[in-house]
Amino acid sequence: MVDETQMWAGERVTDTSARDERPPARARHRQGGGPAQGGAPAGATGRDPRSHARPRNNDPCYAALDLGTNNCRLLVARPTGSGFRVVDAFSRIVRLGEGLIGSGRLGEAAMDRAVEALKVCAAKIEARHIVDRRLIATEACRTAVNGEAFIDRVTRETGLELEIVDRETEARLAASGCTPLVDPTSDGAVLFDIGGGSTEVVWLDRLETRDGGPPAAVIRAWVSVPLGVVTVAERHGGVKVTRDDFEAMVNEFTPHLAGFVSAVGPHNCGRLHLLGTSGTVTTIAGVHLDLPRYDRSQVDGTWLGAEQVRVVVDRLLAMPFAERAANPCIGVERADLVLAGCAILESVRRAFPCDRLRVADRGLREGILVELMRADGVWRQRAGAPT
Structure with a gap:
């Protein structure tokens, strides 16, 4: 396997690029994601001419779609005084990257599943008054030899124009x-996003903004590793996972973090905390809380201690596959992937043995919405308005 790990270190504040710097919509997926602000397939104005067809209401909304190696997710939201409120959402496991590491191609069945999910997303977008949107595809489409052809198929069959973003954009x-x-x-956080085909780890600070919106991200270093839950599970197995199998997964991932740890340099883990965004960490939180069904309101923002994380991972390792599949916070669609995710998490925890982990049921889609809304100056316009 070629090591395609990518890394950057320095200091960069996100959410600062201007709307007129972004390339034309049709070119964005050809250019690796372009600058910070994405947009709609209607051209430089970022307006979607179809968004006015049969809208359920006239509230101006923004749409963010993330087609990953494992999931297809959509958020539609409207700005509030200090953030945004989700008005529609969609999530479906499509396993677009199934078999990709062996063939180098997206499979026909996987593409069919993704297109069907994207048709649902297209209908939801069309039913709203969308003033701007950004629709992205990540690792599976980045690496597949037929990734661009699949994007063209999506446009033909759904009307959606997805852009294949590069890893730096994904991390940001x-x-x-x-x-x-x-x-x-704190002194910042080590953010990790365990995806289906890649994992991004970011040394992150926050900067309070003056526009009344969410704080802006300050990225001091980042690394993107071409390993995620789907690729690791396919390489090592995910149904029956022994302790030795688990350690093999950890050991495969760990060397990819060496340069990132060096870039971070001397640090006090007692003054940092981990911040995890992925199905892996939300699952761990749900199992820790013994939720009878997954509940985002109880998971997003939850703090877990290092010992609490260890206990849950040990519990998951001891579970037979059927028990994992029956757990309401895992389910049959994730049961063969969760331990691969836990192994990636364990590698991050060993590299950064912080005492605290905060769980985020948010990520790329929310980042897209923040960037689009900030580019439009919605919070400056709404300063002082009720939420």
């Missing part, structure tokens, strides 16, 4: 979406 969007959960009394 995750940071923008999760920054509100960074403890402002």
Whole structure:
């Protein structure tokens, strides 16, 4: 396997690029994601001519779609005085990257599943008054030899124009979406986003903004590792996972973090905390809380201690596959992936043995919404308005 790990270190404030810097909509997925602000397929204005067809209401909304290696997710939201309120959402496991590591191609069945999910997303977008949107595809479409052809198929069959974003863009969007959960009394956070085909780890600070909106992300270093829950589970197995299998997963991921740890340099883990955004960490939180069914309101923002995380991971390792599948916070669609995610998490925890982990049920889509709304100046316009 070629090591395609990518890393950057320095200091960069996100959410600062201007709308007129972004490339034309049709070119964005050809250019690796472009600058910070994405947009709609209607051209430079970012307006979607179809968004006015049969709207359920006239509230101006923004749409964010993330087509990953495992999931297809959509958020539609409207701005509020200090953030945004979700008015529609969609999530479906499509496993677009199924078999990709062996063939190098997106499979026909996987593409069919993704297109069907995207048709649902297209209908939801069309039913709203969308003033701007950004629709992204990540690792599976980045690496597949037929990724661009699939994007063209999506446009033909759904009317949606997706852009294939590069890894730096993916890391930045995750940071923008999760920054509100960074403890402002800490020295920052080590954010990790465990995806289906890649994992982004970001050394993150927050910067309070003057526009009344969410804090902006300050990225001091980031690394993108071409390993995620789908790729690791396919390489090592996910149904029956022994302790040795688990350690093999951890050991495969760990070397990819070496350069990032060096870039962070001397640090006090007691003054940092981990911040996790992915199905892995939300699952761990749900299992820890013994939720009878998954509840985002109880999971998003939850703090877990290092020992609490260890106990849950040990519990999951001891569970037979059928018990994992029956757990209401895991389910049959994730049962063969959750331990691969736990192994990636364990690698991050060993590299950064922080005492606290904050769980984020938010990420790329929220980051897209923040960037689009900030580019439109919605919070400056709404300063002082009720939420």
